[in-house]
Amino acid sequence: MTRTYAQMCLVARAMDVLGERWTLLIIRELGLGPRRFSDMLDGLPGIGTNLLSARLKHLEHHDVVTRIPLGGPGHSHAYQLTERGEAITPILAGLAQWGAGLEAPPTDYADRTRWALFAMRAGAAEAGAVFDTVTELVVGEETFWMYGDGTQNQLRVGPAPVRPGLRLSCSRATLHALAAHRVSVAAAAASGDLTVDGDIDTATAFFAVFALPETAADVAKPRRGKKRR
């Protein structure tokens, strides 16, 4: 270990393991299932390969992350959260919830669809809601799938490995609008912004569970009537 707080306090000891820069964001990336080194670089713009490598070793040493072989072309492998690593998810959800209260960020910040999905799941976790139907989302070029494992909702990158009970297809902007409840599923489906493959009531229920926390921007600029004149 490098720099420690040297306190018995459990918060301090957790921060001794998780408190270095990038560490929690690395765990966020792995919260969407096993990922390869280069996949993670995409979700951590600016990290530098040396730091990512050092952090992963550190987390592996503290039983937060494991390397798993990836039977494919070449001797490649991926990183995966351990059980103890998965236990960090509620903390990340809490941070996302709290972060929703901050003022709107500069528009040039990096954005990924999976981060919005992560925040949506945080909203569901806060409410203690579990969505049972296996759902596949196609947002732009990317595909995700979500399912309730009985206790909480899981979120994974890639196509669903089983036939999903619900399939939604839209742009990232429409996803945001639906999750923030600025537009209804019926309206988005009618306008063609959203394609629903399955029961439309189930789709409505999906966005009732996976609601984006109200942002400070929503509070500051409450939209009434028409928008953008």
Add this chain to the structure above:
Amino acid sequence: MTRTYAQMCLVARAMDVLGERWTLLIIRELGLGPRRFSDMLDGLPGIGTNLLSARLKHLEHHDVVTRIPLGGPGHSHAYQLTERGEAITPILAGLAQWGAGLEAPPTDYADRTRWALFAMRAGAAEAGAVFDTVTELVVGEETFWMYGDGTQNQLRVGPAPVRPGLRLSCSRATLHALAAHRVSVAAAAASGDLTVDGDIDTATAFFAVFALPETAADVAKPRRGKKRR
């Protein structure tokens, strides 16, 4: 703002505000009520006055902390969490809960009674339990008081401002033993390690609610039968 992740992700944006070294520990200290600069130094051994000063300014700027005047001798003042700052408490509780799973720290780490109380409260928060009776704790030279505010349990430094419904007095070691359920209230009271001023059943209920999360040390070395031979 200085170093930012420049991501739209709500977790990253929360970490932009809270992620610097010492920041969450400062909030931990303020979670026990308003504190003066020098009080905080005691709970943050090794921080350096410049860093504490810089962090407090930063947190004040982001509406996590406010300065409040302290009508007393001299022109002194204290720092206090804002509503948004208080909202970070569940995140700290989650970190404490997670930190309990780590292996036992070196024995030369700094220790404070309030950190143990903080972890006990985290255990109660996890279980969703609220303890209504205003309780005063005298541990060694220090006095604390706790109360349920309807939603969650609050923890404060100093003597209770109202007559407490329960008053407990013991050493820090006994507090740990009681909270970890290694010894019962009845046994501790009988041996004189614990003084109960109030109903003994209420005292038992207190330690049922404020249980210390099981540590990795407890799991690794399960005590069976007699202890310390």
Add this chain to the structure above:
DNA sequence: CGGTATCCGCAAAGATACTG
């Protein structure tokens, strides 16, 4: 592809002296 290693410039952290 999947990293590790090294170097440099800079910003943040640590330590301590000093001031209102």
Add this chain to the structure above:
DNA sequence: CAGTATCTTTGCGGATACCG
């Protein structure tokens, strides 16, 4: 008591070179 100022040390960011 409540900080500010200053100096040193460490960690991070970014680039690039290298290896299985």
